[in-house]
Amino acid sequence: MTRDRVLPAALGLGTFTAFILAAEALIRLGFVNRFIVPLPSQVAGAFARVVAEEHVVARFFMTAGEALVAGLLLTAVGISLGALLYRVALLRAACETWIAAMASAPIVLMYPLFLVIFGRSAWTIIMIGFMAGLPPVILKTIEGFAGTRQVLVNVGRSFNLTRGQQFVKILFPAALPTIFVGLRLGLIFALINIVGVEFLINFGGLGQLINDLAERYDLPGTYVAICFVILVSVVFFEVTGRIERWLRPAE
Amino acid sequence: MIANAAGKLPTVAPQTSESRALRAEGITKHYTTSEGTITAVDSVSLDVAPGEFLAVIGPSGCGKSTLFNIIGGLVDGYEGRVSVAGETVAGPHASIGMVFQEESTFPWRTVVENVAFPLEIARVSRAERLERARHFISLVGLEGFERRYPAELSGGMRQRVAIARTLAFEPKILLMDEPFAALDEQTRLLLGDKVLQIQQQLKQTTLLITHNITEAVQLADRILVMTYRPGRVKRFVKIDLPRPRSSEIVSSEAFGRYVAKIWSDLREEASRGMQDEETCKRQSGGDGA
Numbered sequence: 001m002t003r004d005r006v007l008p009a010a011l012g013l014g015t016f017t018a019f020i021l022a023a024e025a026l027i028r029l030g031f032v033n034r035f036i037v038p039l040p041s042q043v044a045g046a047f048a049r050v051v052a053e054e055h056v057v058a059r060f061f062m063t064a065g066e067a068l069v070a071g072l073l074l075t076a077v078g079i080s081l082g083a084l085l086y087r088v089a090l091l092r093a094a095c096e097t098w099i100a101a102m103a104s105a106p107i108v109l110m111y112p113l114f115l116v117i118f119g120r121s122a123w124t125i126i127m128i129g130f131m132a133g134l135p136p137v138i139l140k141t142i143e144g145f146a147g148t149r150q151v152l153v154n155v156g157r158s159f160n161l162t163r164g165q166q167f168v169k170i171l172f173p174a175a176l177p178t179i180f181v182g183l184r185l186g187l188i189f190a191l192i193n194i195v196g197v198e199f200l201i202n203f204g205g206l207g208q209l210i211n212d213l214a215e216r217y218d219l220p221g222t223y224v225a226i227c228f229v230i231l232v233s234v235v236f237f238e239v240t241g242r243i244e245r246w247l248r249p250a251e
Numbered sequence: 252m253i254a255n256a257a258g259k260l261p262t263v264a265p266q267t268s269e270s271r272a273l274r275a276e277g278i279t280k281h282y283t284t285s286e287g288t289i290t291a292v293d294s295v296s297l298d299v300a301p302g303e304f305l306a307v308i309g310p311s312g313c314g315k316s317t318l319f320n321i322i323g324g325l326v327d328g329y330e331g332r333v334s335v336a337g338e339t340v341a342g343p344h345a346s347i348g349m350v351f352q353e354e355s356t357f358p359w360r361t362v363v364e365n366v367a368f369p370l371e372i373a374r375v376s377r378a379e380r381l382e383r384a385r386h387f388i389s390l391v392g393l394e395g396f397e398r399r400y401p402a403e404l405s406g407g408m409r410q411r412v413a414i415a416r417t418l419a420f421e422p423k424i425l426l427m428d429e430p431f432a433a434l435d436e437q438t439r440l441l442l443g444d445k446v447l448q449i450q451q452q453l454k455q456t457t458l459l460i461t462h463n464i465t466e467a468v469q470l471a472d473r474i475l476v477m478t479y480r481p482g483r484v485k486r487f488v489k490i491d492l493p494r495p496r497s498s499e500i501v502s503s504e505a506f507g508r509y510v511a512k513i514w515s516d517l518r519e520e521a522s523r524g525m526q527d528e529e530t531c532k533r534q535s536g537g538d539g540a
């Protein structure tokens with residue numbers, strides 16, 4: 001049991017370390033220009049300075065908070081819309097294609113429109129993140145419901161479940177793993193766009209910091225800020241994983 | 252709902268003067284496929300008296316599951332009429348419980364939560380429904396596995412969970428579609444005994460679909476033999492073996508005679524089925540599916 005957990009973790013950490021060491025070596029040997037990519041050791045050395053001087057913790061919570069709000073909106077709105085489209089066949093036939101098309105549209109380029117509507121505020125950032133993450137959540141929710149095995153639906157019907165019970169007790173739990181795939185994808189899209197918009201409109205959390213440090217040509221600092229963005233994403237993955245195991249412990 | 256199986260007895264008495272607990276009249280069902288219209292079931296009529304055990308036997312593809320789903324109210328668009336205690340039914344009926352042919356446990360629930368499911372829907376208190384679920388779990392021989400998830404069980408064990416779940420519903424009419432197909436012969440016989448015991452105790456009206464002759468003769472009061480494509484009634488065979496029966500009856504001489512009789516009926520149909528499938532394959536040419 002513990003071995004099953006330790007081994008992947010060790011392998012992951014080992015690969016990561018090897019990658020860092022390789023980067024360090026390539027840069028030191030001059031294969032990669034150190035004025036474009038800083039030495040990993042320099043980046044490590046810059047952590048303390050950036051954390052102390054650039055309010056990284058506050059910025060981390062700002063970006064994470066925006067991602068959290070976007071994530072909650074995605075969960076509430078995305079899953080509801082997905083359920084609605086699953087239920088109303090006409091709506092689904094009408095909308096599914098353009099929702100899929102929306103998934104590949106660079107919504108972040110519409111930021112001026114959002115600025116006009118929400119002002120230069122966290123809401124602009126949250127809404128762009130939310131819009132960007134919406135298509136995968138909707139599409140995966142539909143897929144999850146539609147993929148529920150007919151016999152499970154029939155079991156519910158044979159026990160005289162009401163439509164509501166059928167939904168809560170059978171369709172939803174059956175669709176949950178697929179819905180969570182959608183939520184994770186949605187969160188990834190949301191986070192990318194949130195950091196991107198912070199960068200573009202020079203407002204708020206880690207994205208703005210990346211912009212700042214890059215303009216000051218503080219490359220190690222920029223990479224430190226990027227590490228914190230990755231940390232946000234790791235935290236969200238871990239949290240969604242735990243919620244999923246809590247809701248559906250079988251897997 | 253009543254706490255134990257025996258307690259249910261008084262409620263099972265027929266509510267009307269109708270002597271048929273379950274009746275299907277002239278059931279015909281067509282399916283439209285890309286290759287044209289298939290008649291899955293053709294004017295099948297059957298009656299099941301209260302407390303009677305009817306087995307339906309027929310070769311694979313003869314429309315048994317279709318008939319099962321129609322009687323259970325899960326399929327519409329058929330001709331004919333299904334009635335429970337004289338009352339025509341459209342859609343699932345509160346006194347019918349079903350065990351499905353396919354794997355039907357809920358993978359996100361443990362064994363005990365699966366079996367307690369119908370009681371949860373009936374709003375039985377948590378403590379009571381868990382206790383009752385345990386009773387049915389031990390009945391199908393799965394004690395010790397209460398907290399496992401279906402993914403951690405074998406196919407036959409999962410099927411037993413599904414059987415226990417429907418038994419926990421304590422339906423007046425029990426429909427089962429090849430419930431023992433995934434089990435080995437020994438387990439099949441022993442579980443057949445258990446189901447028969449409960450059925451006799453609760454005086455449950457039972458319709459069992461099977462393609463196993465031994466199983467049908469072991470359990471049933473009457474057997475309906477179906478023809479292959481379209482599925483029609485070939486014959487009803489009354490099984491006059493003494494009750495209570497146990498699986499030991501399998502080795503008796505009378506049992507052997509019934510098996511031989513039904514086998515001769517079925518052999519014709521089964522070989523027609525095989526020929527039919529071969530011509531199908533030849534016609535559809537080399538697409539190998």
Ligand SMILES: Nc1ncnc2c1ncn2[C@@H]1O[C@H](COP(=O)(O)OP(=O)(O)OP(=O)(O)O)[C@@H](O)[C@H]1O
Pocket residue numbers: 282283284289290291309310311312313314315316317318352462
């Ligand atoms: N949804 C469907 N659409 C089209 N054809 C169907 C459908 N369901 C069943 N059929 C056809 O109806 C016929 C009867 O199917 P059914 O599942 O009732 O057979 P069965 O007797 O239960 O077989 P088995 O013993 O293998 O379970 C088959 O020829 C099958 O191809």
Ligand SMILES: [Mg+2]
Pocket residue numbers: 315316317352428
């Ligand atoms: Mg079948």
